[in-house]
Amino acid sequence: MSNTDKEALMTLPKKKFKFWNLIWVIVFIAGLFISTDVTHTDLGALFANFSQFTDIFLQMLHPDWAYLGPIMPLLLETIKMAILGTVIGSILAFIYSLLIARNIVKNKAVTGILRVIMNVVRTVPDLLLGAIFVAIVGIGPVAGILALAICTFGIVVKLFYEAIETIDPGPIEALTAVGANKLQIIVFAVLPQVITYFISYCLYAFEINVRASTVLGYIGAGGIGLYLQQTLQVFDYAKTGTIILVIIVVVVLIDYVSSKSREALMK
C-alpha cells in the first residue's frame, strides 16, 4: 500500500458541502440578532437583578400552609370547569369529526369548508379565548368553561377525524352492500373501530384543560387562578407558593392517572 493510500485511510472522508445548510444557518443567526434587538433582551440585566428573581422564588418555597383551606373550593371549581369544558367540547367534536371525515361525508366542498373553520378555531390560544369570553358572558366560571370547550373541540376534532379516516373500509362496504343507511353505517361500522381512540383523545384534552383551567382565573374566567392574581398583586409570595404547589400536585396527579388509563385503553 502506498503512503498516500494510508493517509487517505487515516483521515475521514470529506463531507459534502451543502449550500442550503449555509443559508439556513445565516437566516437563523440573523433571526437571533433581529429578535434580540426587537425584544430588547439583555441577559446582563437578568443576571444583575437575579437576586430579585431568586428572592421571589425563595419566598414561594416557604408556602403558607394555612392558606390550603381557603383555596380548596376554588380548586374544586377548577376541576369542575375542566371536566365540563372537556365534556361539552368533546361532544361537539364527536359530531363535527363525523362531518369532516372524507370516508363518511363524500361531498368535498362541505368537508373542505368545515375543515377551514376547524383550523381557524384551533389557532386561538386558550387564555385569549378566556379573555374574549369574559368580555362576552362576564366574569365567572362560565367564561372559562366555554373557552375550555372550544380548546377541547380544536384538539379532539383534529385527532379524531384523522383516526376516522384511517379505519378499515371493509365494514363500511359490507354494511353498504346489505343496504344500511348512513346512521347504521356510523354506529355499526365506524364507531366500533374508533371509539377507544375517541375516549383516549378526550382524556388527553382533559389533561391539557386541567393545566389551562388553573390559570384561566387570572383573567377572571373562574377557578383557582383568581387567587393567583390576588396574591401576586399584593406580593404575598408565600400564598402564591401554596397555590402553585397545589396546582403542580393536581396537574401531575391527573396527568399520571389519565396517561395510565390511556395506556390501558390502547392495549
Next chain:
Amino acid sequence: MDTNMKKLPPRPVDMQKRILHWGLAIITIALIAWSCTGMDFGGIKATAGQIAGAIFNGIFHPDWSYIYNGSGEDLVSQLWQTVCIAFLGTFISAIISLPFAFWAAHTKHKKWYVSRTGKIVLAIIRSFPEIVLALMFIKAVGPGSAAGVLALGFHSVGMLAKLFSEAIENLDDGPNEAVTAVGGSKTNITMFSTLPNLMPALISNTLYRFDVSIRSASILGLVGAGGIGYPLIIALQYRQWNRVGIILLGIIIMVIVIDWISGMIRKKLV
C-alpha cells in the same frame, strides 16, 4: 327453508369486562354530574349575545387603520414582536433543554433513579404556570418583551426536554457501538454518532415547540410581558370591538402562516 338459519348466534358475554365498563361509565357520569353541582350558570350577562355579535361583526369590519401606522404600537409591529419573543424564547429553551434531556433519558444511565428524578423535575417545570413565571421575570428585568422571552425560555424546557429525552431513548445503539469498535472515545461517540443521529429529531421538536410558543407569546401580553396580548386586552377593556376583530384576525393569520412554514420544514427533515 329453515327460518332458523337467519338468526345470528348470541353474542359472547364477557361478564368481567362488562362490569368494568359499566363501572367506569357510572363513575364518569357521576363525575360529570358532580361538576354541574354548585356551578353558577346564571351569571351570564344579558348583553352576551349583543357583544358576541359585535366582536363577530368586528372580525368582518376590522379597524384597518390599526394595521400599520409606523408608531410601533400597530398590529404588524406587535405581531412581529410576538414572533421574535417566540423565536428567542424557543432558542433559549432548546439550549437549556439539552442537558436536561440527557439527564431524563433512561438509556444513558444504568441507575433508574437518575432518569426518574429528571422526569419528575421536568414535570414540575411543565406544570409551573407560565404567567407566574412571566410575572417573576417582570420583577427582575422590568415589564416588556424581555420578560416574555425569559418566561418562554424557561417554561418550554419542561416540554422540549421531555421530547428530546424521548428522541434520545429512541436512538439506535448500533452507530455508538460502531464508533466504540473502531476505538472512538466518549467525545467521538457524541460527535460522530449521537449528535448526527439526534439532529433531525431535535430540530423537528424545536420547530414544533416554536408553533406552541407563538401561541404562548400571544398570551403573555395579558400580564405585560410584551407581544400582541396587551393591545388585545386593552381593546377588550375599552370595548373597541373592531380592534378586537382585527387583532384576532392578525393572530389567526400569524399562527396559520407559522404552522404552515414549520410544517413544511419538518416534512423536509423527515
